[in-house]
Amino acid sequence: MTPHKAFCLPPRPSTPPPPPPPARPGPLQVFTPPAAGIDLGAAEHWGAVPPDRAPQPVRRFGPCPAALDVLADWLLDCGLTPVAMASTGVSWRPLFARLETRGVQGLLLAPRQATRAPGRPHTARLDGQWRPRLPTSGLLAGAWRPEAQGCVLRPAWRHRQRRRTSAAHQMQPRHKA
16 A cells, blocks of 8 residues: 555755864964973983984983083073973972073973873983973963072971971870870
8 A cells, every 4th residue: 555645755855065074273383482391300311402403302311410510501502491391209409490590491390281281202202302392382381489589488388397297296195195
């Protein structure tokens, strides 16, 4: 049995084609001048500069004061004043102080943010090359660091707090008795 023509649905009208996909953005824009990158470690520091700035763009330096002076001189010879570095411990402090006295702007990146950025390499050597791209492209800014007076007072405040805490811990057994 064939259905009656009155019960048949009319043909669908033609639909417009879907819109084209959005264009993919090109390479990251550069917002700040080229920067150097340093991967700080307890045993060694890896420094990297753009390839057009030095014949050997990636170098390894030791953590001793003489090696930190050589690292600072190398960065100044390459003509780079912004330096992006990340460290999980306190190994950044001596280098940061040396760079600051020579007029180099140090950008201390929060390591947690830097490791979450996409495309991060997993070796210290490549990490030093990749790190300067973050602040140069505007993806990460340097961590907050207090003024010079605050840097002097901060350890004293922390020491005082530790002394108070340890004194309180020593008093607890006496209160218990």
